[in-house]
Amino acid sequence: MEFKGLKKGLYAVYKGTGGFEDFIGALEAKLNSSGDFFTGAYVAGVYGIELDEIEEDILAQILQERYGIKTKRPLSGKNGPPGMDGSGEMATRFVYSTLRSGQKVSYEGNVVVMGDVNAGAEVEAGGSIVVMGTLRGSVKAGVPDNNDATVSAILLKPTQLRIGSIVVRWPDEERHIEEPEIAYVEQGRMYVRSVYDVK
Amino acid sequence: MGEVIVITSGKGGVGKTTATANIGTALAVNGKKVVLVDADIGLRNLDVVMGLENRIVYDVVDVVEGVCRLRQALIKDKRYPDMFLLPAAQTKDKNAVSPAQMQELCERLKQEFDFVIIDCPAGIEQGFKNAIAGADSAIVVTTPEISAVRDADRIIGLLEASELRNPKLLVNRVRIDMVKKGDMMNTEDMIDILAIDLLGVVPDDESIVVSTNRGEPAVGDNKSMAGKAFNNIALRILGNEVPFLDLEVDEGFILKLIRLISNKK
Structure with missing residues (x-):
């Protein structure tokens, strides 16, 4: 059992495979061990288990009465917190400038660059990388081995791109792409497509 | 109080010294009091390009070390109303001066001159750090080559890190005929990458x-396209709106033929 803090509130992420009782047990164990850390918190969803209405009632009651945690119904059945791909849940570093040749940003979470990443500049992230400009330099996402990370840019034309364990050299031919693109790894291969095509 | 402008590039051989000499001269011709400072200690060139080599007695290191007074080291260029050169030392190296000393020197020169133009050495080491230490603004020189643009990008990053924001771009040695054929980067490509304001484009000119x-700056030559371009750059530095030169050289086959025939007569 884990809690992910997101803008809308907390998400309880259940990692077990048991039923409702096992879920409640894990939840209580987690909350009991956290002291009053979660008191006054707000749970916006439950992820990793399907709950019916009665189970949600019981859960909401337990959270409210025993731990002072509010809930937002329905709790289950929705898509998990955005980016449950292994990078969306990480902390994010914002870089509010263009990265020029010789400049480097390393961060264990995600990196968002509000500018260009020029050739000769480097970005290294444990999670995903988003460039709100042109990506011309070399970037490594998902360092060291998170193949679920992604790299996206308004104009994606890096010298070299690495996601997790996959490294690719960018094709030399000129492409005329008007849409922002995202690069991701699926079954050991890297794919690039328009961000509008990604579900 | 004058303005200290450093002319820099990262890469060598792109025309920093030529730009310094010509922009400085053009500013002086336009009635400004100008001093050119050669910060390329150990590899001085600016004096040669200005044709003032034989008049050097003291240099910038002598000034900084207190061997002579500032006045004594300044060489007056007699061809122009108010232009001076502070030459670099040739027998020392970049470590002979510190950034703090350069800063102090620039402060002193600023009191007396409208423009202090510093010719920065190539590279990003001590010489670069010295040259930019006292500068108020920077001009980044590049040529239409990937390598030069890459270095310019690096330099812009280093300038920004040293609080020298909004440097201006000078694209040197452009060959319009090659740009038209797609064999040379065009100015838009460079501005797209470097994302700084364009100060001027100087054509490749024999x-x-x-x-x-x-040893005579090209701005004095009315027939020189490059000279004109440098003069326009100086005017822009002075705050004038000057349209970019039409570097059109493609005159078509017939015109070329006519020119060829008329030249032969």
């Missing part, structure tokens, strides 16, 4: 070679 060897 007259620069001649003027450099003679």
